[in-house]
Amino acid sequence: MIEIDGPFYRVSDSGFEMLIPRWEGHDPETADQADATITLPDGTRRYATFMTLGVVSGIMDRWRDTGECLNGQYFWCSDLIIIREPGFVSMIDAVRDMIATGEIESACRALPIDDSDQYAD
Template structure:
């Protein structure tokens, strides 16, 4: 899996969202957009809650999310959803 939208519910009741995507998938999307004309012909890539990860796979992406929680960086990286 190279691209996944996630919703994370933490024990404190807060809810968070992110789009996790690999570097390789970003490159493929931008190349496709170069032919379709989206994003100024593939000149940029932007998603409001995007998180680029090095390696594909649910296991790797889960490790990244857990690491962000353990390091206290979660709130700076993911987007909090309003209650």
């Protein structure tokens, strides 16, 4: 389930909760990039950046003009998960699969446990 929670979208799933900042023009059905904090049932928190190949290509094209990363010759981003299709559904499916396969531990950096209950129900 996807809900608006103040400045975030809150994605609630049986195996995790994900908070994604709300940006201007950032729609759950068409979002081609997003940053997310993923909280597992044991309180473990992970960070991920989701992008489509089109977003990565656009950034590299822009860097060709700005000179970054050898004029756009390479791209890197920590905790990057590339999704084929835009939308939160693609991101949710990727997180479910990474949890099921255990890949989330390698793919997404661990964050400190949030003791503030800032987002607790």
